[in-house]
Amino acid sequence: MSADASRLGGVRTLQRAVVADRARWLAETLGIVAIAGALLLAFSLTSSQFLLAENVRNIFVQISVVGVAAIGETLVMLAGGLDLSVGSVVLLSEVISADLTATHHLAWPVALLAALGAAGGIGLLNGVLVAVVGIEPILATLGTLLVAAGLGQRILGLRYLQVTNPVFNDLAVKNVIFNLPIMVAVMLALYAVVAFAVRTTPFGRMIYAVGGNRRAARLSGLSLVGVTIAVFVIAGILSGVAGFLNVAQTGLVSQNDGMGMEFQAIIAALVGGLSVTAGGVGRVERTLLGALIVGMMTNYQTIKGIDPSFQQAFLGGLLVAAILADRLLRGRQ
Amino acid sequence: MSAVRRRLFAKSYIDTWFLLIMTLVLLGVFRGVQPSWLNGQTVQNLVIQNTPLALVAVAMTFSIISRHIDLSPGSMIALSGAVVGLVYTAQGSLALAIAAGVGTALGVGLLNGFLVAVVGLNAVMVTLAAYIWARGLSIGANNGDPIDVGGGLATVVNASWHGFTLTAPVVVAAYVGGWLLLARTKMGRYTYAMGGDPTAARRAGIDTSLYTILLFLLMGAMIGISAVITVGQLGSAQSTAGLGLELDAIIAVVIGGTRLAGGEGSIGRTALGVVFLSILNSGLLNLGLTDDYFQLYRGLVLLSVLSVQIVVRRMTDEEERRKREQEQLAAALAAT
Numbered sequence: 001m002s003a004d005a006s007r008l009g010g011v012r013t014l015q016r017a018v019v020a021d022r023a024r025w026l027a028e029t030l031g032i033v034a035i036a037g038a039l040l041l042a043f044s045l046t047s048s049q050f051l052l053a054e055n056v057r058n059i060f061v062q063i064s065v066v067g068v069a070a071i072g073e074t075l076v077m078l079a080g081g082l083d084l085s086v087g088s089v090v091l092l093s094e095v096i097s098a099d100l101t102a103t104h105h106l107a108w109p110v111a112l113l114a115a116l117g118a119a120g121g122i123g124l125l126n127g128v129l130v131a132v133v134g135i136e137p138i139l140a141t142l143g144t145l146l147v148a149a150g151l152g153q154r155i156l157g158l159r160y161l162q163v164t165n166p167v168f169n170d171l172a173v174k175n176v177i178f179n180l181p182i183m184v185a186v187m188l189a190l191y192a193v194v195a196f197a198v199r200t201t202p203f204g205r206m207i208y209a210v211g212g213n214r215r216a217a218r219l220s221g222l223s224l225v226g227v228t229i230a231v232f233v234i235a236g237i238l239s240g241v242a243g244f245l246n247v248a249q250t251g252l253v254s255q256n257d258g259m260g261m262e263f264q265a266i267i268a269a270l271v272g273g274l275s276v277t278a279g280g281v282g283r284v285e286r287t288l289l290g291a292l293i294v295g296m297m298t299n300y301q302t303i304k305g306i307d308p309s310f311q312q313a314f315l316g317g318l319l320v321a322a323i324l325a326d327r328l329l330r331g332r333q
Numbered sequence: 334m335s336a337v338r339r340r341l342f343a344k345s346y347i348d349t350w351f352l353l354i355m356t357l358v359l360l361g362v363f364r365g366v367q368p369s370w371l372n373g374q375t376v377q378n379l380v381i382q383n384t385p386l387a388l389v390a391v392a393m394t395f396s397i398i399s400r401h402i403d404l405s406p407g408s409m410i411a412l413s414g415a416v417v418g419l420v421y422t423a424q425g426s427l428a429l430a431i432a433a434g435v436g437t438a439l440g441v442g443l444l445n446g447f448l449v450a451v452v453g454l455n456a457v458m459v460t461l462a463a464y465i466w467a468r469g470l471s472i473g474a475n476n477g478d479p480i481d482v483g484g485g486l487a488t489v490v491n492a493s494w495h496g497f498t499l500t501a502p503v504v505v506a507a508y509v510g511g512w513l514l515l516a517r518t519k520m521g522r523y524t525y526a527m528g529g530d531p532t533a534a535r536r537a538g539i540d541t542s543l544y545t546i547l548l549f550l551l552m553g554a555m556i557g558i559s560a561v562i563t564v565g566q567l568g569s570a571q572s573t574a575g576l577g578l579e580l581d582a583i584i585a586v587v588i589g590g591t592r593l594a595g596g597e598g599s600i601g602r603t604a605l606g607v608v609f610l611s612i613l614n615s616g617l618l619n620l621g622l623t624d625d626y627f628q629l630y631r632g633l634v635l636l637s638v639l640s641v642q643i644v645v646r647r648m649t650d651e652e653e654r655r656k657r658e659q660e661q662l663a664a665a666l667a668a669t
Contacts, residue, residue, distance in 0.1 A: 129636065129640065133639075133640045133643055133644070134643050134647070135636075135639050135640065135643060136587070136593045138583070138593070139583070139584065139587060139593070139635075139639060140636070140639070142580055142584070142635075143632045143633075143635045143636035143639065144632065144636070145632070146628045146629065146631050146632025146635070147628070147629055147632035147633060147636070149625075149628050149632075150625045150626065150627070150628035150629025150630075150631075150632060151625075151629060152625075153623075153624060153625035153628070154625040154626070154629065158623075219662070219665055255624075263461070263464075263465065266461070267465075270458065307473055307476075309469045309470070309472035309473035309476075309477065310469060310470070310473045311469070312465060312466070312468065312469030312472070312473075313465075313466040313467075313469030313470045313473065314466075314469075315465055315466070315469070316462045316463065316464075316465035316466025316467070316469060317462070317466055319458070319461065319462035319465065320448070320459065320462045323454050323455065323458045323459065323462070324452070324454065327452065327453060327454055
């Protein structure tokens with residue numbers, strides 16, 4: 001009898017936990033949407049330019065590169081890791097795609113494939129170093145950050161590369177949905193696909209399982225090595241896509257491209273409400289909102305003529321606010 | 334004799350022996366590639382070039398042992414330096430400028446410590462935010478241009494005795510002090526306790542909030558001293574000062590054999606890690622490599638050493654680990 005009662009109690013506890021979980025999820029999602037909405041309202045009331053179609057388009061174009069890189073960073077963080085090599089992989093991918101199209105006059109799909117191959121290769125190296133060798137993610141990806149940046153700058157040499165292939169111009173200029181160019185559509189499509197896949201496929205559940213409780217995941221027969229490597233490879237490829245888009249946005253490649261983009265991606269994920277302690281909590285689509293909030297703030301401050309260095313300072317402040325909000329919503333862990 | 338030998342070659346020293354060998358290999362390679370690099374001035378130059386790294390690594394050892402990694406030192410060195418420059422420009426008093434710079438470093442350390450210890454935020458994220466905003470402010474302080482502080486500070490910091498500048502005794506003092514603090518005081522023992530098991534430490538009656546804040550203040554102090562020395566060495570405050578220093582310090586600590594997981598480590602290991610990384614940095618710089626090869630070689634050396642270190646470590650406690658995991662698995666199965 002007592003066993004039955006305790007089992008019943010267990011079910012009730014579980015039900016309560018599920019309800020609480022739903023409520024918390026709703027609060028978090030609504031919270032981040034509300035913050036984005038409040039900022040939108042405040043900015044559009046205080047600046048007549050902010051909501052102009054041209055400016056909205058600018059915001060989306062500006063966030064599309066970091067936005068795509070942040071998808072990969074989100075997946076890695078969901079799995080309990082961290083990827084510092086994002087910016088360097090973006091540079092490497094930029095250099096390869098620009099060099100192959102502009103210097104070697106190859107077709108753009110070939111260049112894109114080569115760039116994504118290299119980016120995926122760095123991701124594979126990250127995954128092997130973390131999952132097989134056992135180096136901490138922050139140190140392993142710091143090492144590959146140096147390697148990828150060195151490789152990219154070596155290929156680039158001490159020069160700028162200007163791209164001539166029309167595909168880059170099309171990506172940034174040709175409008176497909178509403179007033180938004182192809183590169184924005186690419187970002188939105190990637191968010192839709194990855195968010196859907198993470199929620200519905202077994203692989204998506206595995207990412208959460210590995211990030212949430214490593215030991216339980218292993219004991220229930222999941223391949224930690226496989227999932228970790230796959231997540232890092234996907235993140236690498238997404239950084240490669242971000243690099244290709246960045247070439248489109250700027251039209252040229254220079255040595256410092258991509259520098260620090262890993263931190264912008266991490267900020268987008270954190271502002272979007274990713275769990276900051278251990279992984280296993282968070283949603284891919286919320287990272288898009290995080291990137292949008294950061295993009296709106298940057299854009300607004302630029303309109304108001306605030307110096308970029310102080311914009312960076314405000315960004316740091318925003319990050320503190322985001323983790324404070326996260327702490328208040330989720331409670332001490 | 335055999336007891337001494339057994340102790341020297343015990344498993345806990347495997348990392349140390351490995352890194353010592355790696356350091357010698359590195360010295361040999363640099364000596365082979367460019368024989369002139371190893372001369373009477375090498376040690377002096379290593380100390381002069383790597384003082385901020387050495388100082389921050391002492392505090393970083395405490396941060397990592399207590400599981401509160403601090404990512405702010407690089408940016409904070411630039412910001413504290415900028416404060417030194419701004420106050421000196423405005424007031425003309427060097428003493429006041431130094432006090433303001435060190436005060437800034439301590440103040441931000443206190444703020445970070447408060448956010449982590451009292452509010453309960455994650456240390457990596459709090460200090461990542463500081464990494465970003467402090468760099469922004471230090472660039473904004475003078476539009477990214479250097480702020481001149483005159484020759485007074487440079488004369489003191491660069492005054493040399495047999496090629497050693499004033500920084501050498503500062504570094505030695507920091508390591509002796511850091512070792513005493515970590516190995517011989519209550520605060521040191523509490524640092525290990527908080528890193529090993531934070532909940533147990535709190536239940537054992539340790540005021541974890543207070544000691545966490547003290548650890549962030551220790552980092553603030555090291556940042557303040559490093560900032561003053563950096564400004565003195567260059568004769569001006571620069572917004573790019575300390576770029577990437579936090580990650581270098583973490584690497585030095587980890588390569589020395591301290592685990593990122595927290596709860597264990599020592600100042601001696603960090604010293605060895607700093608020596609290794611200093612030789613790597615200075616040796617590569619001395620080869621006159623372009624930026625691309627510099628980064629590539631640095632990345633490859635660090636990844637190789639970290640990988641081999643783990644393989645060596647794993648070979649030595651493979652047997653122990655297997656036994657432990659089997660026990661855990663059996664316990665987990667028995668519980669279901």
